[in-house]
Amino acid sequence: MRTRPNIDYRELANDLGIKPDKFSHLFSTSKFLFLVEGVDDAKAMHHNAKLYKENSLIDNTFDELNINIIPIGGCDAIKHWVNLDLLTKLGKPYFIFLDSDKATALEESKNEKKLLSHGFVKGKDFVITKKRLLENYIAPIALQRLVPGCSITYNDFDHAKNICKDYPDETIKRKLGGQKVVERQYANLTFNELRLTWYDGEEDEFLNIYKMIISKLQAS
Structure with a gap:
């Protein structure tokens, strides 16, 4: 069994600008960390999961799987997680989902480039949006x-x-x-409205993200 080192949650919370009482509960109860840019992104992923489950495309919401969706403040904030070695210290499987911030389909995403430079593996540790922004x-x-x-x-x-x-x-x-x-x-947004943007007629981007998370959760 993998053991985790003792963690000073208060110190880590202060480093990340999170209230310590919320921080310790958030991480101690979670089986998996789903890291997104902001609070709105977290709410959007919960909304997607709720409607996708209601329409029988997934079996469980993130809450039902004890997957905490955590706003991290964008790609530049990832360096703090890396520098503090948080993902190792917390001992939790994780997945990162950030905006591409691309102005064209052919443009290179700076967010993707930064994540790769930190050693994260695309398709395993993270993906970025196919579109520009949420x-x-x-x-x-x-x-x-x-x-x-x-x-x-x-x-x-x-x-x-x-x-x-x-x-x-x-x-x-x-x-x-x-x-x-x-x-x-x-x-x-209704389920049909979500599918207008997340599903391109061949692949559903949200479903792909969900499946990557489930696969990593099951492998942990």
Whole structure:
């Protein structure tokens, strides 16, 4: 059986800017660490799992599997996990999912490059989004349904967050949520609306991520 060294959760929590009481509970109860950029990303992954389970595409949600989805603050924050050797100290299997931040399909992702430079293995330890940002996984047609009168449009590699933030009509921009469009709208997306962006007709990006996590969890 693999043993873990004694961990000063308070010190680690302070290093990461997390309240110590929440930190120790978060990691002690988790079987697996699913690391994402922000709180909105974590909520989005929980929403995906809930609707995918309801539609019989997965058997369990992340909560049911004791998989904690943890916001880490973006790719630059990964270096703190590496420098502090947190993933080894915590002794938990993990998977990282970050935005590609790519402006075109052919552009090299700086986030992917950084993760590779830290020794993480793509497809085993991490993946990045196929689209630019999490915001790009909200189909414009869904926003048009949720915000009547909205005529917003963007493609997979447009900066969807900025487009929402800079929407010319102030009333509609406020209803969209502006740059907080994920926080405001993602949990209102239906299963069919999720599939418009996560499923390309051949592969479902969310299902692929879920399967990689389950495979790594079962192997741990």
